[in-house]
Amino acid sequence: MKYNVKIGIIGGSGLDNPSFFKDSTEQKVSTPYGDPSDSLICGKLNGVDCVLLARHGRKHSISPTNINYRANIWALKHVGCTHIIASSATGSLKEEIKPGDLVILDSFIDLTKKRDYTMFTKSDKVLHIPIEPPFCPVTRSIIIETAQSLGIQVHQTGTAVVIEGPRFSTKAESNLYRMWNADLVNMTLTPEVVLAKEAGLLYATVAMATDYDCWREATEKVNVTHVVKVFQENVVKLTKLFIEVVPKIAEKNWDVEIDELNCLIQESVQSN
Numbered sequence: 001m002k003y004n005v006k007i008g009i010i011g012g013s014g015l016d017n018p019s020f021f022k023d024s025t026e027q028k029v030s031t032p033y034g035d036p037s038d039s040l041i042c043g044k045l046n047g048v049d050c051v052l053l054a055r056h057g058r059k060h061s062i063s064p065t066n067i068n069y070r071a072n073i074w075a076l077k078h079v080g081c082t083h084i085i086a087s088s089a090t091g092s093l094k095e096e097i098k099p100g101d102l103v104i105l106d107s108f109i110d111l112t113k114k115r116d117y118t119m120f121t122k123s124d125k126v127l128h129i130p131i132e133p134p135f136c137p138v139t140r141s142i143i144i145e146t147a148q149s150l151g152i153q154v155h156q157t158g159t160a161v162v163i164e165g166p167r168f169s170t171k172a173e174s175n176l177y178r179m180w181n182a183d184l185v186n187m188t189l190t191p192e193v194v195l196a197k198e199a200g201l202l203y204a205t206v207a208m209a210t211d212y213d214c215w216r217e218a219t220e221k222v223n224v225t226h227v228v229k230v231f232q233e234n235v236v237k238l239t240k241l242f243i244e245v246v247p248k249i250a251e252k253n254w255d256v257e258i259d260e261l262n263c264l265i266q267e268s269v270q271s272n
């Protein structure tokens with residue numbers, strides 16, 4: 001086995017500072033892109049090396065636009081992560097995806113406007129990464145199988161529309177996303193998922209639907225208090241899934257997947 005598995009866990013809204021580890025160390029990392037959202041919390045989860053990072057900072061002080069996604073991903077790569085599993089609180093765009101449900105995302109529609117979308121601005125090279133499939137299919141399968149073995153119901157696929165935020169959507173926007181057949185809406189998935197691929201990290205997101213955004217007549221329109229409340233009411237199944245998925249990821253040899261991703265990155269650098 002060429003690569004030792006180390007798993008980065010990016011905790012989103014509601015999972016900003018989970019007490020995953022019995023013993024942990026805090027590591028401050030500076031990166032060529034500036035500072036990550038917070039210190040990295042390193043420890044072992046079910047015997048596997050893991051690194052926790054709060055996407056919005058442990059005090060939830062950084063808004064989606066101002067998150068230094070590049071620094072976050074660079075820092076996790078720098079400390080030796082091979083994988084990232086991330087959480088995200090999301091609005092549901094479909095009746096059948098109910099608040100509290102978990103969705104193993106497989107695609108996105110990026111409507112963000114004010115972010116740094118590539119790691120490759122600090123070199124003389126241009127990288128045109130083929131992003132499809134955006135999420136690591138093998139990591140996704142392991143998450144789905146683990147959920148099934150725990151009796152946790154998940155939606156096995158889902159497309160998230162990513163908005164700039166921090167405001168929520170209008171009803172017109174929400175209905176437009178529904179017409180696109182998107183499943184969820186959030187504010188942080190991109191460029192995180194893209195940068196992870198550029199960095200050669202195998203990445204998956206477990207999204208939790210926390211609300212019906214604002215399209216559904218019969219329900220209260222989304223607000224942040226409601227999002228946090230629903231997330232907290234359902235957080236146990238999400239953390240249980242993360243804790244159990246970590247050893248399942250670690251028991252596999254990932255040399256092929258990591259080498260394939262590194263090849264893809266090399267092939268995607270434009271050179272004249």
Ligand SMILES: CSC[C@H]1O[C@H](OP(=O)(O)O)[C@H](O)[C@@H]1O
Nearest residue numbers: 012013064088089186187188227
């Ligand atoms: C707290 S409401 C909106 C906020 O929640 C989600 O955060 P995350 O993806 O980090 O869980 C959403 O993307 C917004 O940033």
Ligand SMILES: Nc1ncnc2[nH]cnc12
Nearest residue numbers: 089090091185186213222
């Ligand atoms: N309705 C919504 N829109 C955008 N981000 C969200 N995060 C949680 N609910 C959301």
